[in-house]
Amino acid sequence: MRTLEEDALRLLRSSVGDTKATFREGQLEAIVALVRERKRLLVVQCTGWGKSNVYFISAKLLREKGHGPTVIVSPLLALMRNQLQAAARMELKAITINSANTDEWETLQEQVVSGEADVLLISPERLANERFIAEVLLPIAGRIGMLVVDEAHCISDWGHDFRPDYRRIIAILKQLPANLPVLGTTATANQRVVDDLKVQLGDLTIQRGTLVRDSLMLDAVQLPDQAARLAWRTHYLPLLPGSGIVYTLTVRDAERVAEWLQQNGIEARAYHASVVDTEDGDLRERLEQQLLDGSIKALVATTALGMGYDKPDLGFVIHFQAPGSIIGYYQQVGRAGRAIEKAYGILLHGEEDAEIHAYFQENAFPNESNVLQILKTLEGGNGLSIRQLEPTMNLRYGQLEQALKFLSMEDPAPVVLQDHLWKRTPVAYTLDHAHIQRLMELREREREQVVAYVQHTGCRMEFLQQALDDVVHAPCGHCANCLDKHFKADMPPAEVARAATFLRSAEMVLTCPKALPAGGLDALDIKGNIPLELRPQPGRILCRWGDSGWGKLVAQQKHDGHFKDELVHALAEMVNERWCPDPPPMWVTCVPSLRHPELVPDLARRLAAKLELPFHNVVEKTRQNEAQKAMQNRYHQCHNLDGAFAIGTVPEGPVLLVDDVVDSGWTIAILSAQLLQAGCTLVYPIALASTSHT
Numbered sequence: 001m002r003t004l005e006e007d008a009l010r011l012l013r014s015s016v017g018d019t020k021a022t023f024r025e026g027q028l029e030a031i032v033a034l035v036r037e038r039k040r041l042l043v044v045q046c047t048g049w050g051k052s053n054v055y056f057i058s059a060k061l062l063r064e065k066g067h068g069p070t071v072i073v074s075p076l077l078a079l080m081r082n083q084l085q086a087a088a089r090m091e092l093k094a095i096t097i098n099s100a101n102t103d104e105w106e107t108l109q110e111q112v113v114s115g116e117a118d119v120l121l122i123s124p125e126r127l128a129n130e131r132f133i134a135e136v137l138l139p140i141a142g143r144i145g146m147l148v149v150d151e152a153h154c155i156s157d158w159g160h161d162f163r164p165d166y167r168r169i170i171a172i173l174k175q176l177p178a179n180l181p182v183l184g185t186t187a188t189a190n191q192r193v194v195d196d197l198k199v200q201l202g203d204l205t206i207q208r209g210t211l212v213r214d215s216l217m218l219d220a221v222q223l224p225d226q227a228a229r230l231a232w233r234t235h236y237l238p239l240l241p242g243s244g245i246v247y248t249l250t251v252r253d254a255e256r257v258a259e260w261l262q263q264n265g266i267e268a269r270a271y272h273a274s275v276v277d278t279e280d281g282d283l284r285e286r287l288e289q290q291l292l293d294g295s296i297k298a299l300v301a302t303t304a305l306g307m308g309y310d311k312p313d314l315g316f317v318i319h320f321q322a323p324g325s326i327i328g329y330y331q332q333v334g335r336a337g338r339a340i341e342k343a344y345g346i347l348l349h350g351e352e353d354a355e356i357h358a359y360f361q362e363n364a365f366p367n368e369s370n371v372l373q374i375l376k377t378l379e380g381g382n383g384l385s386i387r388q389l390e391p392t393m394n395l396r397y398g399q400l401e402q403a404l405k406f407l408s409m410e411d412p413a414p415v416v417l418q419d420h421l422w423k424r425t426p427v428a429y430t431l432d433h434a435h436i437q438r439l440m441e442l443r444e445r446e447r448e449q450v451v452a453y454v455q456h457t458g459c460r461m462e463f464l465q466q467a468l469d470d471v472v473h474a475p476c477g478h479c480a481n482c483l484d485k486h487f488k489a490d491m492p493p494a495e496v497a498r499a500a501t502f503l504r505s506a507e508m509v510l511t512c513p514k515a516l517p518a519g520g521l522d523a524l525d526i527k528g529n530i531p532l533e534l535r536p537q538p539g540r541i542l543c544r545w546g547d548s549g550w551g552k553l554v555a556q557q558k559h560d561g562h563f564k565d566e567l568v569h570a571l572a573e574m575v576n577e578r579w580c581p582d583p584p585p586m587w588v589t590c591v592p593s594l595r596h597p598e599l600v601p602d603l604a605r606r607l608a609a610k611l612e613l614p615f616h617n618v619v620e621k622t623r624q625n626e627a628q629k630a631m632q633n634r635y636h637q638c639h640n641l642d643g644a645f646a647i648g649t650v651p652e653g654p655v656l657l658v659d660d661v662v663d664s665g666w667t668i669a670i671l672s673a674q675l676l677q678a679g680c681t682l683v684y685p686i687a688l689a690s691t692s693h694t
Contacts, residue, residue, distance in 0.1 A: 004036055004061065011057045015089045026209050027054055030183070033205060034058045034146060035065075040182040042152060042197055044189050044208040047334030048312070051185040052083060055148045056090045056119075058183070063092075063118050068143030072121045073169060074150045080121050081285060082310045083150075087119050094119035097126060097136075109136050115143075124154070124165035127172060128408075128417065141176055149201075152184030156196040157439060167409045170200055187211065188331045191469040211330070211470045215337035217344050218460035219480035220453065221489050224351035226548035229320060230257065230499035231491040232348065234264040237298065240344055242315030243291055246300045247332055249321045249356045252544060252692075256506050257320055258300040260499070271301040303332075312339030319347045324357050325446035326453055326467040346487060349454045352547070357447055361440070366403035368431045370395055374403055375414060375424060383421030390517070390635040397633055457481060503549030507574055510539030510662065510685050512669035517635040523643045524673050536657070536672035539685030540579050542570055544692070545661060554689040558660060561596070563603045567688060572610040574686075575656070581684050586653025587614045589675075591660075591667055592621040592645070603688075604658040613656070618648040618678075619671060628667055629691070637666040645671060647678040654682035663691045 002010070008031050013021045026043075027050055033039045035058050043051055059070035074080050080096050087094035095108050095117050111117045113136060126132050147169075149155065154166040173182070184201060186193075198204045223229045233246070246261075246268070248254045254270045261268035275284050284304075290296045292311050299305060300320075317336040323329045329347065337343025370393070377392050378384060386400045393400075404422050407415045407429070414429035415422050449467060456463050461476035480486045514535060520527030526534070543550035550570060557563045575581070588611070590604035601617060608615035625644045631637040655675060662668060672683040 004032060007061060007064070008032075008035075008057050011060055011090060012053065014091075015053070015056075015086075024050055026207055030054045030207055031058050031061070033207075034181040034183055035061045038179050038181045039205050040184075040201060040203055042184040042186075042189075042194065042201070042204045042206050044186055044194065044206070046209065046211045046213055047187045047331065048213070048338030049187075049209060051150075051187075052086050052310075055146070055150075055183050055185070056087055056092060058146060058181070059087075059119055059148075060090050060092055062145035062181075067145035068115065068140055069112060069117050070119050070146040070148060071137075071144055072119060072148040072150060073124055073127070073166070074121050075123065075154060075163065075166075080123075081288065083121055086310075092118040094121060096121040097132070098123055112136055113139050124163060124168060127168035128165055130418070133172075137172070138175070144176060144180060146181040146183065147173070147176065149182070149184045151186055152197060152201075153186040153189045153193050155184075155200050156189075156193045164405050164409045167200075173201070187334060188327045188468065190327065190467070208471065210472050211465050211468050212461060212473070212476065213334060213337060214476070214478070215341055215343050216333065216461065216476075217342060217478055217480065218333070218346075218464075218476075219344070219487050220347040220349065220456075220460070221487050222349050222454060223489055224349070225496075226350060226352070227496050227500040227503055228489075228491055229348050229350060230260050230502065231495040232487075232489075233257070233261060233318070233320075234266065234499075235491060235495065236487060237261065237266055237318075240316045241342065242313055242340075243294045243297050243311075244314055244316035244318065244344075245291075245305065245332075245335060246298050247317065247319045247321075247323070248300060248302060249323075249353070251302060252508070253320060254300045254302055256503075259506065260502055261298065261300070263502070266298070267296040268298045268300055269296055271299045271305050273302065273304040275304075309335055310338070311335070314338065314343060315340070316344040316346070318344075321350045321356065322347060322353045322450045322454065324360065324443065324450070326449045326464060327446070329450065329453070330464045330468060347454060349451070354447075355546070361443055363399070363402070364443070365436050365439070366399065366406055368433070370399065370403055371407065371429075371431055374400070374407070375429065378415060378422060378424035381424075383418065383423040385421055387518070389422070390633045394630075394632045394636045399632070500549070503547075504543075504570065505574070505578065506549065507543065507578070508541040508690060510541045510665070510668070510687060510690075512536055512539075512665040512672065512685070513634070514669065515634070517638050521638055521642045521670070523641075523645075524670065524677070526673070530669065530673055534673040534676045536668060536676075536683040536685050537581065539657075539668070539687070540574055541662065541687045541690045542567070542574060543689050545689040551689060554661070558599070561599060563599070563660070563688070565606065568603065568606045568610055571607050571686065571688070575611060581654070583654055583682070585611075585613060585656035585682075585684050587616055587651050588656045588658060589616055589618050590658040591671060592617075592619050594621050594624050595627070600658060600660050603660065607656075607658060611656070614651070616651055618650050619675075620646045620648065622646045629661075629663060631664075634664075634666070637664050638670070641667060641670050645674060647674050650675060650678050650680050652681075654684060655680050657683050657685045659685070659687045661689050661691060662687045 013019050030043055033041050084094050097108050112120050154163040251272045251274055254272050258268045258270035269287050271287050291299050314336045317333045333345035336345055373393050389400055412427045414425055414427045453463055459475035459482050460479040462473050465473035475482055514530045545551055546555045588604055588608035590600045605615045623644055625640050631640045668685045675683050
């Protein structure tokens with residue numbers, strides 16, 4: 001009779017196709033702890049160590065012993081796809097129930113409940129679904145073979161990547177057998193996070209390995225200007241081995257950097273949560289596969305491509321902007337060099353980093369006044385949806401969703417989600433200011449640590465190890481600082497100038513919302529969606545507010561109260577040379593303002609003259625409403641504009657509708673509808689800047 005250890009080794013060799021393969025240090029011990037000893041185990045090991053081997057071999061051994069399916073909680077679709085492939089190599093029938101396969105849910109759920117599936121992969125958000133809990137998880141609770149919490153640091157709000165839905169795992173554990181094997185895995189848990197996970201998950205055995213990555217050649221380059229960073233990429237990317245990932249902080253930057261690389265003959269594609277394919281919905285999966293195959297040089301990605309993405313021969317990870325924490329940086333840069341002798345991790349530090357992180361930080365926690373207002377609104381009723389809450393308070397949909405999710409994670413929770421409605425519970429609630437303040441201060445220290453890493457003159461790998469409380473650390477001997485061999489920061493001036501020109505021509509498409517709030521708008525006499533015949537054409541936005549390129553000039557000149565001719569010329573060039581709307585606009589008008597009555601009309605008149613078109617001031621502001629930028633959700637944005645404009649006699653032909661700055665797009669949407677109702681044939685909206693932070 002074979003021993004557990006022999007069976008585990010057999011499965012390892014079978015899965016990798018190597019009859020001489022052996023376990024890495026700690027892997028077999030972890031498998032034994034789960035399968036034989038049925039422990040709760042936290043494995044803290046470097047990226048590439050093989051944590052998935054541990055839980056898939058354990059899952060297979062448990063199934064062979066007659067236990068039920070292993071449930072794996074995994075944070076990202078990209079990670080799930082990698083895990084499904086790994087499970088197949090172990091001859092495990094693994095399925096996932098997620099937002100990308102809704103048409104298959106009923107069949108998949110039957111496979112889980114019937115015992116046909118060996119492994120069930122779900123996101124933490126799935127644990128918030130009452131129907132899933134009632135119809136899938138509870139029926140198999142007594143026979144689950146093992147619970148795996150991948151990227152377990154997400155449970156801890158002390159971690160760099162806390163996700164509130166991960167906290168639901170704690171409540172689920174209380175409904176499962178006490179002797180159920182539980183495995184938490186992470187590469188990015190310092191001692192503070194480990195201690196918190198011990199409290200959250202109970203009696204944990206900790207297995208911690210060294211986090212050093214011998215194959216990684218680390219460097220950091222200070223290039224605050226975006227044009228210089230773009231020029232750096234076109235210079236160095238072709239020289240780096242294989243294919244890799246370029247990380248950005250925003251969707252907009254992912255799109256822009258990918259476009260720049262493509263224009264310079266480098267095969268690169270943008271990857272982020274908003275990437276969709278209208279034909280089959282599989283574009284992100286195909287992009288992941290192209291990177292795996294090496295058919296593209298780079299994916300330019302947000303954190304949507306992150307935890308657990310497995311390409312063993314990934315040659316480089318470059319950051320266009322610095323991440324919010326060193327721990328987060330280690331996780332991302334650790335994607336590179338898992339199974340090759342040399343890979344590069346290069347962090348570029350930019351001037352916009354602090355502003356972007358400050359925005360994220362400001363929106364990280366709900367403030368007390370919002371929390372109290374939400375709780376008061378929910379009292380005494382039968383529950384409200386987020387859309388039903390919007391008219392009662394001037395908060396963004398995302399702010400309401402975040403606050404409600406935050407409150408529902410508290411123990412005991414002052415709100416619950418039942419039948420898609422949020423309801424108040426009898427629980428008295430006080431916001432824990434001290435805890436939130438400690439977390440805010442921690443996030444600030446984490447950002448300061450990233451700056452310290454950029455400026456660090458000692459070993460970069462050792463810096464990362466110390467930040468993650470690695471028990472053993474020493475100079476790596478092969479980072480740029482250890483070798484005193486750095487990537488150059490100085491780029492040829494002509495290349496930087498060419499990148500600057502690109503940034504000044506990297507405009508955005510202006511698309512307007514169409515779904516009106518409940519009740520519609522009196523001024524338009526429309527309810528539901530704005531009809532197709534009353535919608536503007538896709539427009540153009542010259543830049544993002546405050547960004548490199550034109551963004552800084554727009555911000556400064558709006559503050560000064562006058563837009564100079566260089567911006568007028570830039571708009572005209574965008575219209576005539578790159579946008580080229582067809583049929584072309586025949587006249588120009590603008591969005592009026594009682595607060596700044598000449599700012600936008602003056603811009604529009606000069607733009608009309610540059611385009612050799614007549615300007616007609618046909619839009620009148622009929623009442624002084626609140627500043628539109630202060631309106632936070634669809635209901636308030638629309639009703640703040642209801643009846644605020646009147647349209648005079650409109651000339652024939654398509655019109656170019658000019659505004660200076662757009663955010664939600666509702667001003668353009670409503671004015672366009674009114675212009676079209678008044679007889680315009682087509683409306684082409686155009687603006688200097690967008691204040692969106694995506």
